Amino acid sequence: MELFKKDLVLLSEFVDSGNPRVELNYVLVKDECLFATDTRRAIKFHLPQLRTENLLCHKKLLKGFITTMGKEDVAEVVEMDEICLKSDIAVMNLSTSTFEHKYPDSERIIEQKLPYHFVLANLNDIDFELTKKSCYIDSYLLLPLVKHGEDYKFDVFYKPQGEEDTGLVKIVASRSVDEEEVVLYTAVIMGREFKSSAVEE
DSSP, X not given: OOEEHHHHHHHHHTSOSSOSXXXXXXXXXXXXXXXXXXXXXXXXXXXXXXXXXXXXXXHHHHHHHHHTSOTTOEEEEEESSSEEEEOSSOEEESOOBOOOSOOOOHHHHHTOOOSEXXXXXXXXXXXXXXXXXXOOOOHHHHHHHHHHOSSSEEEEEEEOOOSSSOOEEEEEEEEEETTEEEEEEEEEEEOOOOOOOOOOO
């Protein structure tokens, strides 16, 4: 599957920067996906043709590759001598670090079941829709998804805020490819933590 520049920009937004847990500063490249998390949110780009062992690609290298791309350029994950990200003018080896760290369990995060569901044609009003359903997500965590664009179908699964825990939202973005609906990415975002400012006496 081809990835547009805006897809890679979105992926990079979910990679942490300067996290002492070193692995969170990398994209995980593994069978059928590119995965990133900053502990409050996670994203998995689905690449059904990708077959590889776990590899790590640092955020700074990914951002450098993105700067070589024009607005409408596309990139593909291809196997040359190594697994690479390739556009018309640049090639980047995706294995930029040995896999020495325990990366978060991407499948457990992404595949979790949430009790409620609705569908949106775009994400412009997602903050409002979730708030109506008592699922409070910080806007800055949703903004990269909103800016990513249209032309998708968004399945939104959510768990409302509880007394003991935060809400949770999972967004599955699909697009039509050759008259078939194909999942582009799945993103999971934790809800806002509300802390009481009351002081016990």
